[in-house]
Amino acid sequence: MDRRRALKTGVAAAAALFRPAFLRAQSSKKLSILTWNIADQEALFRQEFAEFKAANPGVEIEWLDKKGPDLPAFYQTQLVAGTPPDIVDLQGALWVEWAANGALLDLTPYLQADPAFVKLFNTDYMSGWVYEKKSYLVPFYISKTLLFYNKLMFKEAGLSAPPASFDEIIKFSEGMARAEKTGFITLNFDWLYWPLMKMNGIELLTPDFKKPAFNTPEAVAVVDRLAKATASGAINKVAWTGRWVEPNGAFASGTVGMMHAHSSAYFFIKGQGRWINRDTLGATQAPGNWSTPTNHGFAISKSAKNPELAFALIKLMTGNKWATKFAGIRRVLTANLAADQACLAAVQEEDPLAHAVLQTQLEHTDRMTGNWPLANDAQIKDAFWPELQNALLGRKDAKTALADAERAITRVLRRS
Amino acid sequence: MSASPRSAALRLLRNRFVLVPLVLLVLIAGWNVFVLTHNHGIVTGRVVDAVGRPVAGATVRLWVFNFTTFVEQASVTTAADGSFRFTDNPSHNIQISAEKPDAGRSERIAVRLYFAAQDRALPQPLRLEKGS
C-alpha cells in the first residue's frame, strides 16, 4: 500500500511543482481552517466537514494544523501575505493582541443574532473572550489549572488533606521534601503559576491595566518564600525552569508531592506514572479556588471572504452533536454544557479519577485569573517572567527582581 | 574512453552510488510484498476460564491505539471451543480483553504488531478471572 501511496504522491509532486495545492483548490466558496496541534482528531474533523459540505453544497474546506509554537509564526506570515485562514483555533491570550490589532472578526453580532447558540455554553468561559465589550471567540475546548497531589507521599509525611492556603502549600512541601523528593511543582508558561500570586492577593496590573501593581511588600515576601523554598528543595527547581515534559515527568515519577497544572496534564502523567490510580492521586482546587485557564477557541479572520459560512462551520463544530463526540474521544471539556455533561457521565464509571479531574474544570469558573485581556500580553509576559525566574532561582533577590520587572513592564505599557 | 559503451555502462552501474540504493529498493519492495500479503487484519485467539476450560459466548473486545488512548474498535463472541476471530483490525498497536457475565473478565493484554493489520494468532489464551 506504501508503493501505491508513493506513486500517487509522485504524480501529485509533478503537479505541485508548478501549482501549489491550495491555489489549485481555489473557489468562490472556499473555507480554510487552522487548528492548533490537534491533528490526531483528523478522522472526526473529516466527518464534520463532510456533514458541513452536504449542508452547503459547493463549499470546499481546507484544513491546516500547526503545532503550538509554530502557529503564531505561520498565522502572522499569512496575515502579511494577506492569505490568513478564515477560521483559526487560538489558545490562551494570543487572540487579544490580534483582536486589538483588527486581525479578527468581532463575533458579537453573530452571537446576538443567535442567542440559542450562546446558551449552549458556560457563560464564564464565554466571557473569557471579551475584549472591549466585543467577543471574538467561540469555545472549542477548555482546560484550567488545578492541584494534583500524591497521596502516597502525603501519607508518608502524615498529611491527610490537601493544602488550604499558600502557607500550607509551603509547609506541606517542606514536610514532604527529603533527598530526591520534593514537595511542590507547577507549570509556568502562559501565567499558569499566577494562582500562587492571586491567592496572596497580588495583582499584576492596576484594574485599568495602565500600571503594574505587583511590586508590593507582600509580593516581595511571597516571591522570597517561594525562592527560599526552592533553594531548600521543598519546591522542585523544575517548577521554574521546565516547560511541559519536565514538570509532568517529574511528578509522574512519583517524587513530587503536589503539582499545580492544568487538566490536560492528567492524561500525560497517567500515561507515565505507573503508581497513579484513584487511591494514590488526588485532584482538587488550588487554595482560594483560583485557577488560570488555557482555553482553545475558534476565531474568524477579518479577511474571511464569507464570514457567515465560517461562523456556520464553527457552529457545527462546537454545537451539541459534534462537541459531544469530540469531548468523548479526546476526553476534554468543551464549555458546551450538554457535551460536558455527557463526557463526565461517560467517564464517571470507566475512569473515576479522570472524572474527578474534569469535575474541577466546571467548578469555580468565576475565579479565574491570569487571563487578562491584554493587547500586549506576550510582551508583558516576556518582560515579567525572566525577572521572576531570576528571583525564584536565587539569581537576584526578590526586591530587585520585582523592581526590574516593574520597570520593564512600565516600559511596555508606555510604548503601547 | 577506449572501452566499449556497454562495458562503460556496466562500470557506471557498478559504483556504490547505484548499488546501495538498488539493494535498499529491493529490500523495501520485498518487505512491501510481505506486508501486502499479510495485512488482512485477522487476529485470532482463545478464551479459557480460571481452570483453563474453553469458554463459549464470551465477549472479546478489540482496543485500538489512537494517538494518546486506546479506543474500542470491535467486539466478537467466542465459539463453542472458546476461539474468537477479528477480521477487521486496522491498527499496529492493539489491546484485547474478554469478559462473560458469570465467568468474570480477563485482563487487557497488549499486542504489538510489526505493521498495521498484521495477521496474528495469540499464543496465550485470554484467562477469565472471577471478581476482578
Place this chain on the structure above:
Amino acid sequence: MRRRRTFPVHLALIAVSAVMLLPFYWVLKTSISGDNIFAYPPSVIPRDPNPFYYVDVWYAIPFARYFLNSVIVSGVTIAANVVLNAMAGYALTQTFRGKSFVLLLFLSCMMIPFQATIIPAYLITGRLGLIDSYLGLALPLFSTIICIFVYKASFDAVPRSLIDAARVDGLSQWTIIWRVMLPLARSATATNVILSFIWSWNNFMWPLIVTRTPEMQTLPLGLARFLSYQEDSTGALYAFCIMVLAPGLLLFLMAQKEFVQGLSAGATKG
C-alpha cells in the same frame, strides 16, 4: 620516528571517537529499548530490544509522504546547486571587471541570518506563486556561497596550460568546461552534493513557514510535530531521530572520500 609515538595518538583518537559516537549509541539504544529516560540509573545495554518504536513512528505521521517530500526537495536542491555553483565558480576563476565586488557581495550574503528574513522571503515566494510548492521549498537553497567557492577552488587547481592547450585545439568555452573542467572537479561536485543535501534535508524554519497543506510537509517538520505529541514516549522520539538522520549519514558515508577531497581543495586554494 613517528612510529614510536603512535600508541598515545591512538589512545587520544579513540577517546575522541568515543565522545563523538556515544550520543549515537545512546539514541540508538533508547530507540530500540525505550528505556524510559525518566529512569535512573540508565542501563548501558538495551533491555529487551524491539523495533516497535519504529513501527509507531511510521504510523504516527505519514512518514512515507514526508520522506518523499524531503527527497524531492533535496533532489531539486542538489541538482540546482551543482549546476549554478559550477557556473558561478567557473566565472569567478576568470578575471573581469567588478569581480572583487561580486566576491564581496557573496561574502556579505553569508552574513544575513535566515530567521530574520522569513517574512520578506515568504512575500517574495508568494509573488512568485510558489507557496506550498516543492520549488518554493527548494528555491532559497538553490545556490550556496561556500559551495561556489569549493568549485572555484577546484577549477583554479586545473593547470592553466591544460586549458590553453584546449583553446589552441580550438575547443569552445563550453566544451572546455564540460570536457576538461568538470571531470577534473569531481570531488568538488561530491562536496556540493553532500553539503547541499545536508542543508536542504535539515532545513526546518523555511518549510515550516512556506508549507501550508500537510501533504507538503518535510521530515524535519514531522520531527517537530512528533515532539509536540510523543514527548512522553521517548523511545519513539529517538526512533524518529534515527529515521531522520539515517539518509544523510548513509549518503555521507558513501561519498565521504570525494567529499573530504573536495573540501580540501575548497579550503586551501580558494
Place this chain on the structure above:
Amino acid sequence: MLRRSTRRALLIWAFLAPSLLIFLLYRLLPLIWNVVLSFQAWSPLKPAVFVGLDNYQEMLFDDEVFWQSLWNTVGLIASAPIGIAIALGLALLVDSEIRGREVYRTIIFVSYPLMTVAVAIIWRWMFDERVGLINYVARSLHLADAPIPFLNSFTWALPSVIVANIWQMLGFYMVIILSGLQTIPCNLYEAAGIDGANAFHRFIRITVPLLKPSLFLCFVIGMLNSVTSFDLVYVMTGGGPGRATEILITYIYKLGFNQTRFDYAAAVTVTFFILLLGITFLANRLSGGNAGAVVRD
C-alpha cells in the same frame, strides 16, 4: 578581438546571473526590507509609519535584553576558536601516518551531517539533570556528588549549548584544517628539522602561518554556524533560564513572531548583520589581509 572579449564578459555574467538572482531574492531584498523597516513602526496589522531612529534608540539605551543576548552571542562567537583549536589538534593527530586514520576522520566528521533539531534533542537529554548521561557518568566517577542541572542553571546553560555546538562542528573544522595541512610541503619541515627547530617551533613557525587561510575559513563558517544556530538554542533551552542563553537570533525571532514587533526586530537584525560583517573583516585582517581561503583573486 574586442567582440570576443565582450562575448567572454557576457558569458561570465551569464554564468553568475542565476546565483546572483537567488541571493538577490533571498538575501539582499530581505536585508533591504529589514533596513527600511528598522526606521518604521509597523506590524502585520498596522500600516508603516516612519519613526526615524526610535527603534535603534530603544535598542541601544532602553533594552537590557538586547545587550544580554548580544553578549551571549559574542560569547558563542568567542567559543568558535576553542572548537577550532581542538580540531587543529585532532587534524595534526590524524595527519600523522597511523593506521586507520580514515576511520577516525569519518567518525569525527560524522556529527556534522546531523539535523540540528535532532542534535538539540539528543544533547538536551545528555545534559538532563536526573537521567542525563553526563550527570550519570560524572556521578558514577564521583566527579560530582550532586547532579548538575546543566540547562537549568544560569552558569552552565550557555556552556552546555556551546559544547553541543562544538560537538557538531568539530568534524567540519577538522576536515578543512586537515586539507590545509596536506598542502604544506614536507620539505619545509625537513629544512626546519635541519635547523634543529623542535616540534613546537616547527608548529609555530611553519604550520600555523601556512594554515591561516584554513583557520580563517573555519572561523567564519564556525562563527556563522554558531550565531545562527537557532534550532539548537530554541530546542535545547528556548533562551532560558532567565535570558541566560538568549542569543540575538532567538531574540529576533521572539520579537517578531511572539511579540509581533517586526519593526524593532528589524533594527536588531540590521545591527546583527553589521556586527557579523565587522567581525568577519576583523578576522580577515588577522588572517593576513587576503581573506585567504575565501576571497582570493
